[in-house]
Amino acid sequence: MRHLIKINTLVLLMMCLSLLATAQTKVKKALFIIADGIPADVIEKVPTPNLDMIAKQGKYLRAHVGGDKDAYNQTPTISAVGYNSLLTGTWVNKHNVWDNDIKDPNYNYPTIFRLLKNQYPNKKTGVFSSWLDNRTKLVGDSLAATNYVKIDYHADGYELDTVNFKHDKESAYMHRIDERVVEEASKSIKKNAPDLSWVYLEYTDDMGHMYGDSPQFYTAVEMMDKQVGKIWEAIQYRQKNFNEEWLIFITTDHGRDEKMGKGHGGQSARQRSTWMVTNAKGFNNYEKYYYPGIVDIMPSIAQFMNITIPVNYKREIDGISLTGPVSIVEPKVNLVQGAIDVSWKALNKDEKVKIWVSSTNNFKEGKPDDYKLLAEVPAGTEHALVSVKNMPSTFYKVVLEGRYNTVNKWIVPETKK
Numbered sequence: 001m002r003h004l005i006k007i008n009t010l011v012l013l014m015m016c017l018s019l020l021a022t023a024q025t026k027v028k029k030a031l032f033i034i035a036d037g038i039p040a041d042v043i044e045k046v047p048t049p050n051l052d053m054i055a056k057q058g059k060y061l062r063a064h065v066g067g068d069k070d071a072y073n074q075t076p077t078i079s080a081v082g083y084n085s086l087l088t089g090t091w092v093n094k095h096n097v098w099d100n101d102i103k104d105p106n107y108n109y110p111t112i113f114r115l116l117k118n119q120y121p122n123k124k125t126g127v128f129s130s131w132l133d134n135r136t137k138l139v140g141d142s143l144a145a146t147n148y149v150k151i152d153y154h155a156d157g158y159e160l161d162t163v164n165f166k167h168d169k170e171s172a173y174m175h176r177i178d179e180r181v182v183e184e185a186s187k188s189i190k191k192n193a194p195d196l197s198w199v200y201l202e203y204t205d206d207m208g209h210m211y212g213d214s215p216q217f218y219t220a221v222e223m224m225d226k227q228v229g230k231i232w233e234a235i236q237y238r239q240k241n242f243n244e245e246w247l248i249f250i251t252t253d254h255g256r257d258e259k260m261g262k263g264h265g266g267q268s269a270r271q272r273s274t275w276m277v278t279n280a281k282g283f284n285n286y287e288k289y290y291y292p293g294i295v296d297i298m299p300s301i302a303q304f305m306n307i308t309i310p311v312n313y314k315r316e317i318d319g320i321s322l323t324g325p326v327s328i329v330e331p332k333v334n335l336v337q338g339a340i341d342v343s344w345k346a347l348n349k350d351e352k353v354k355i356w357v358s359s360t361n362n363f364k365e366g367k368p369d370d371y372k373l374l375a376e377v378p379a380g381t382e383h384a385l386v387s388v389k390n391m392p393s394t395f396y397k398v399v400l401e402g403r404y405n406t407v408n409k410w411i412v413p414e415t416k417k
């Protein structure tokens with residue numbers, strides 16, 4: 001009898017352990033939605049019950065686009081420019097998409113889709129969008145220059161279908177396109193559950209350009225919220241019926257001008273002012289105390305999906321994960337008489353920071369840079385002066401490597417204004 005009890009206890013214990021293991025091995029999936037051209041003040045004013053519901057599980061955050069104002073990485077507040085900052089986690093000085101023509105993207109800066117596929121070739125990807133270029137040019141689906149990265153599921157390019165979506169002056173066709181995009185995305189999520197998906201919604205920007213701050217624009221935002229609700233419903237279906245855990249980010253690519261709310265592209269506060277809604281968990285002190293940017297979404301997805309970013313890419317990424325452990329943020333660099341004055345904020349003081357400097361930028365041509373380790377200092381000092389007398393240049397890339405994350409800043413030759 002005693003023997004039997006022992007066995008039963010053992011069986012019970014094993015069942016518990018296996019349940020625990022199942023819970024731990026949930027398949028992680030991520031999806032991000034870009035809703036075009038909605039400034040933070042508008043998303044905060046218009047009722048968005050679906051966004052609120054998602055934010056309740058994670059957070060609503062004010063954020064920014066545009067890089068650092070008046071600095072070498074200042075970035076136009078233009079659509080495709082913003083999308084590519086999200087995809088690559090870098091500002092325009094690196095990814096090189098300066099406007100919606102997308103003439104010459106620098107594919108040496110990999111998108112989150114490529115990082116995922118490099119490490120997990122069997123994981124599946126999806127893009128759902130009115131605009132064809134999002135997949136074919138920005139992600140660079142099946143291009144030699146992107147090492148033939150593959151988007152496994154896509155429904156896009158509806159802007160080119162003028163038979164089913166006859167263009168009208170009021171842009172109602174664009175709302176119908178977004179509806180179709182959402183329908184296709186929801187179907188694909190339920191059926192295929194791509195591991196990483198991008199859903200792009202355009203109608204809000206059309207209404208912004210046409211009417212500016214207006215009832216029409218606000219109605220478009222409410223329509224977008226309903227569409228997000230449908231995607232969220234598809235995600236709930238997967239989480240309920242499959243052993244999956246989904247991360248969602250909803251954001252926008254730029255704000256709009258202060259005066260009318262019609263234009264964008266410049267660097268005014270409202271054009272730079274954006275937002276994020278996410279169901280993410282485990283926020284860190286970077287999220288808590290600093291002002292996130294669109295470039296932070298890529299490292300946050302990588303953190304969630306357990307994507308290990310190779311060191312050469314880590315040294316280029318301008319964003320920081322909003323979740324998980326973080327060492328250092330807010331790097332600042334100055335060239336002063338043959339030395340670089342480096343400062344940062346330490347979020348984990350009990351560690352050391354390595355300071356690497358390169359005077360080359362071969363990375364942009366896909367070749368390695370010549371980084372020299374110039375100092376290793378306690379993170380808590382938050383400051384170091386490193387001599388670069390032995391590597392004279394007017395250009396430097398400065399990389400600060402902490403235990404949990406790596407940040408970078410450039411020093412560029414001063415240009416006459």
Ligand SMILES: [Zn+2]
Nearest residue numbers: 036037079253
């Ligand atoms: Zn836009």
